Amino acid sequence: MARYIPPHKRHSKDSNIPSPSPSPSPSPSHQPQLRLHRKSKKQQQQQQKSFIPGTKIFYAKDFVYRWIVAPDDQDAQLSSSIRFKELSCESIERKDGQKPMILVCDRVREEMNEKGNSFDKSPWVSIVEKIQEDLLTSFQIARSEMSKDGEQNIPRFVFRFGKILFNDPSINLDDINNSSDVENVLSQYKKRYYTNVPTSFVDAVLGDYVSRIGLDFVEEKENYYVKVSDKSRPHTTISCKCRVIEGVGELDIYKIELNELRHMIADISCLDKNLDLRLLLSSKRILTSLTDDNKDSLSNIVKSAVIDSEVKGGLRWPLGKESFGDRYIVVGVWHTKAKTFSNSSMRLKVRHADRFDFRTSTGEVAQEASLRVPELTKLLRDENLELDPMIDMVRDTLKLIWGHFLLWEGSLT
Numbered sequence: 001m002a003r004y005i006p007p008h009k010r011h012s013k014d015s016n017i018p019s020p021s022p023s024p025s026p027s028p029s030h031q032p033q034l035r036l037h038r039k040s041k042k043q044q045q046q047q048q049k050s051f052i053p054g055t056k057i058f059y060a061k062d063f064v065y066r067w068i069v070a071p072d073d074q075d076a077q078l079s080s081s082i083r084f085k086e087l088s089c090e091s092i093e094r095k096d097g098q099k100p101m102i103l104v105c106d107r108v109r110e111e112m113n114e115k116g117n118s119f120d121k122s123p124w125v126s127i128v129e130k131i132q133e134d135l136l137t138s139f140q141i142a143r144s145e146m147s148k149d150g151e152q153n154i155p156r157f158v159f160r161f162g163k164i165l166f167n168d169p170s171i172n173l174d175d176i177n178n179s180s181d182v183e184n185v186l187s188q189y190k191k192r193y194y195t196n197v198p199t200s201f202v203d204a205v206l207g208d209y210v211s212r213i214g215l216d217f218v219e220e221k222e223n224y225y226v227k228v229s230d231k232s233r234p235h236t237t238i239s240c241k242c243r244v245i246e247g248v249g250e251l252d253i254y255k256i257e258l259n260e261l262r263h264m265i266a267d268i269s270c271l272d273k274n275l276d277l278r279l280l281l282s283s284k285r286i287l288t289s290l291t292d293d294n295k296d297s298l299s300n301i302v303k304s305a306v307i308d309s310e311v312k313g314g315l316r317w318p319l320g321k322e323s324f325g326d327r328y329i330v331v332g333v334w335h336t337k338a339k340t341f342s343n344s345s346m347r348l349k350v351r352h353a354d355r356f357d358f359r360t361s362t363g364e365v366a367q368e369a370s371l372r373v374p375e376l377t378k379l380l381r382d383e384n385l386e387l388d389p390m391i392d393m394v395r396d397t398l399k400l401i402w403g404h405f406l407l408w409e410g411s412l413t
Contacts, residue, residue: 056235056236056237056259057259057260057262058236058259058260058261058262059261059262060141060142060145060261060262060263060283062137062138062141062263063262063263063264063265064134064137064138064263064264064265065264065265065266065267066130066131066134066264066265066266066267067164067183067186067187067191067266067267067268067269068127068130068131068183068266068267068268068269069182069183069186069268069269069271070123070126070127070268070269070270070271071121071123071126071271071272081105081106082103082104082105082182083104083105083106084101084102084103084104084166084171085101085102085104086099086100086101087099087100087101087102087163087165087412089165089194091362091364092165092167092192092194094362095362096167098167100165100166100167100192100194101165101166101167101171102163102164102165102166102412103164103166103186103269103271104271105271105272122399122402123270123398123402124395124396124398124399124401124402125395127266127268127398128391128394128395128398131266131279132391134264134266135264135281135390135391135394136387136388136391138263138264138281139155139281139380139387139390140387141263142155142263142281142283142380143155143380143381143383144383145261145283146283146381146383151258151285151286151287151288151289152285152286152288153261153283153284153285153286154283154284154286154381155263155281155282155283155377155380155381156281156282156283156284156372156377156380157279157280157281157372157373157376157377157380157390157394158278158279158280158282158370158371158372159277159278159279159370159371159372159397159398159401160193160195160277160278160279160280160368160369160370160371161195161197161201161275161276161277161278161368161369161370161405162193162194162195162196162197162275162276162277162278162368163193163194163275163276163412164191164192164193164194164267164269164276165191165192165193165194166186166189166190166191167190167191167192168189168190168191171189191267193265193267193276193278195278195366195368196364196366196367196368197275197367197368197369198367198410198411198412199367200408200410200411201275201369201408201410202350202367202369204408204410205348205350205369205405206339206350209404209405210341210348212404213343213346213400213404214343215341215342215343215346215348216341216342216343217339217340217341218340218341218342218347219339219340220337220338220339220340221336221337221338221340222243222244222335222336222337222338223241223242223243223334223335223336223338224241224242224243224244224251224305224307224314224315224333224334224335224336225239225240225241225242225333225334225335225336226239226240226242226251226301226302226305226315226330226333227239227240227330227331227332227333227334228240228298228301228328228329228330228331229328229329229330229331230327230328231326231327231328232327233258236258236259237258237259237331237332238256238257238258238287238298238328239256239257239258239259240253240255240256240298240301240302241253241254241255241256241257242254242302244307249307250303251302251303251305251307251315252302253295253298253299253302255286256286256287256290256295256298257284257285257286257287258285258286258287259285260282260283260284260285261282261283261285262280262281262282263281263282263283264279264280264281265278265279265280265281266278266279267279270406273406273408274406274408274409274410274411274412275405275406275408275412277398277401277406279394297324297325297327297328298324298328300324301317301321301322301323301324301328301330304317304318304321304322305317305333306318311356312354312355312356312363313332313333313334313335313354313355313356313363314333314335314354315333315335317330322358330358331357331358331359332355332356332357332358332359333355333356333358334353334354334355334356335353335354335355336351336352336353336354337351337352338350338351338352339351342374345373345374345375346371346372346373346374346397346400347371347372347373347374348369348370348371349368349369349370349371349372350367350368350369351367351368351369351370352365352366352367352368353365353366353367353368369405371397371401371405373393373397375393376390376393376394376397379393
């Protein structure tokens with residue numbers, strides 16, 4: 001009898017087989033006409049579904065999504081000089097069957113080269129003005145939901161580097177170029193935020209920006225995340241955060257969480273930069289209601305995992321060991337290595353992540369970078385403190401990001 005090979009092991013052996021070629025994207029002059037319609041809040045949430053393997057995203061009832069163009073320059077010349085450029089991205093091409101597109105505005109880049117940052121308002125000022133009301137409301141809601149039955153919600157605010165990708169076949173440049181309100185027109189299109197940043201950006205962060213800003217190395221962590229489906233919670237995924245027990249080679253669970261709950265996202269297309277920015281307010285949902293039997297079941301699944309660098313996600317299970325009883329079954333795995341740097345006012349994390357989704361047999365290796373402001377987090381979690389100072393912290397952090405991290409001039413490909 002042939003030896004059983006788990007699905008993600010089989011997948012790893014085929015990793016060198018070329019992906020099917022995506023359908024060619026139509027040239028701008030032959031693109032179909034744009035079908036303009038305003039999307040509901042529910043449709044906007046559906047547009048933001050995660051494509052990170054093994055991940056389901058939960059949205060708060062009052063979730064807010066904003067897409068913003070920076071610099072804020074709403075004259076006719078801006079809209080007339082916008083174009084889309086195809087970006088090679090294997091994981092998305094394999095999923096969508098076509099190359100995603102990024103937003104480019106040559107006029108903004110030309111003006112920045114000629115006269116520097118001389119727009120009417122600095123980007124960090126105009127961005128905060130646009131989202132201030134939404135920020136304050138979302139901050140208050142996140143605070144009010146920190147404690148729920150069976151779980152502890154811990155709010156956090158993250159500045160995440162990446163690129164906004166457009167993948168809507170109905171995009172028509174004529175409608176955009178003839179519009180006096182670029183943000184309003186483009187906000188109707190399907191888009192996703194891609195957090196996998198180029199190696200050259202990570203090198204610039206570690207080799208230049210860290211020392212320039214005055215960040216000190218804090219720690220390097222290696223973690224495994226075992227994503228488990230619970231039949232008693234069919235719409236959620238349990239995430240077991242694990243470390244390797246030295247000398248034993250087994251995984252040990254040290255934190256059990258539910259799906260992240262998102263309260264607000266502000267995606268910023270930085271027209272004069274090579275990367276974009278996401279502002280994310282979410283809550284980590286720590287599961288506190290598990291019985292000892294539940295914990296033992298999850299622990300048995302995790303301890304049965306075999307660490308294997310040859311498979312995607314870094315873990316595999318002997319036949320039948322990837323589930324426990326008829327309640328729990330593994331649906332995804334992550335293997336991450338993260339370096340953290342900090343000073344008195346901010347915390348930077350650079351992470352290498354190898355992810356695999358058992359349900360779709362898809363995986364991705366990504367490099368990610370994000371910033372957090374500890375004092376902002378402290379204010380966010382204390383219901384007795386004022387919210388207004390948090391707005392100033394968001395503005396100041398955006399200014400620092402524009403003055404350092406977004407100066408990166410490398411290529412996305």
